[in-house]
């Protein structure tokens with residue numbers, strides 16, 4: 001079997017940590033002896049043991065390690081963080097060879113884990129499926145390299161390109177554009193990201209909960225942008241006291257229970273300020289769910305990484321027009337029941 005085969009298995013295992021390990025990366029590890037997988041592991045949750053440690057715990061015959069290869073999608077750490085260095089453990093267990101997809105972007109690690117292994121006489125190969133590994137951990141790499149969260153734009157539009165009825169059509173307001181299957185999928189996505197955001201108009205017209213209630217998963221931190229110093233206290237976003245709410249505004253700094261008002265400067269850099277603040281809070285991904293003014297401001301500033309757009313089969317005739325994306329690479333275009341889902345990546349911000 002090729003190195004790529006076992007690395008693919010590391011990616012599969014790593015993905016089990018989706019939504020549970022942030023801001024850490026998703027990591028999987030596989031121990032191979034004479035082409036047989038003898039143990040596997042992955043990083044289960046933030047602060048928990050690293051993938052290499054779990055794989056080594058799962059081994060039945062430690063005598064095989066000397067002639068085994070450890071496959072792991074991220075360079076083993078060489079520093080004391082929440083857990084002791086994995087590089088030291090690999091050396092102690094006398095594993096013969098280590099194969100890696102990506103170097104760790106952390107300045108304390110970058111290349112030093114590999115150097116430590118090599119210095120101990122372990123053969124190291126790196127760069128196997130490097131691009132695929134970067135894509136799997138795109139939130140993690142972007143967060144550390146650009147010092148801001150990975151931004152996913154999401155909206156649903158009608159067949160004729162509207163995201164909602166006009167505000168003046170109060171009595172005939174269409175509140176749901178996409179179907180139930182699509183909405184459940186969106187809740188799954190919410191549970192996989194660190195934060196979720198809407199603009200002030202969406203908050204006040206739709207009164208959303210911004211949680212993951214349709215699936216069994218974590219709730220993201222809820223974020224609103226706009227002049228929100230006097231928000232009704234009975235809004236649904238304030239209901240769940242266990243999840244934080246951040247209200248980015250231009251007039252006050254204040255903390256009330258689980259809600260925090262964060263003052264931004266009203267200049268051309270509003271979204272940069274906001275994303276930088278999320279970086280400082282350790283939130284490595286953000287899903288932006290509308291409306292058009294908010295989504296368009298991310299698009300115009302070039303501060304987005306992915307877009308996930310649902311197109312419903314029905315029309316509205318008039319309403320709030322959907323945002324317009326510049327040319328970008330379409331990753332997938334598929335049916336979700338009666339809706340179509342188009343997933344797009346901003347190649348300007350990802351390589």
Ligand SMILES: NC(=O)c1ccc[n+]([C@@H]2O[C@H](COP(=O)([O-])OP(=O)(O)OC[C@H]3O[C@@H](n4cnc5c(N)ncnc54)[C@H](OP(=O)(O)O)[C@@H]3O)[C@@H](O)[C@H]2O)c1
Pocket residue numbers: 154155156157162163164165177198199200201202203205206225226227228270271289290291292293294295297298320
């Ligand atoms: N179909 C869908 O997927 C979907 C999803 C979400 C919402 N919607 C619909 O969208 C409609 C609302 O959309 P909308 O376009 O009118 O408004 P919106 O984007 O929800 O909110 C716009 C407001 O947010 C604040 N804001 C957003 N970006 C900003 C920036 N870069 N800098 C400063 N302030 C910023 C401003 O608040 P201030 O004016 O307070 O400063 C702005 O007026 C609702 O009817 C809702 O139902 C549809």
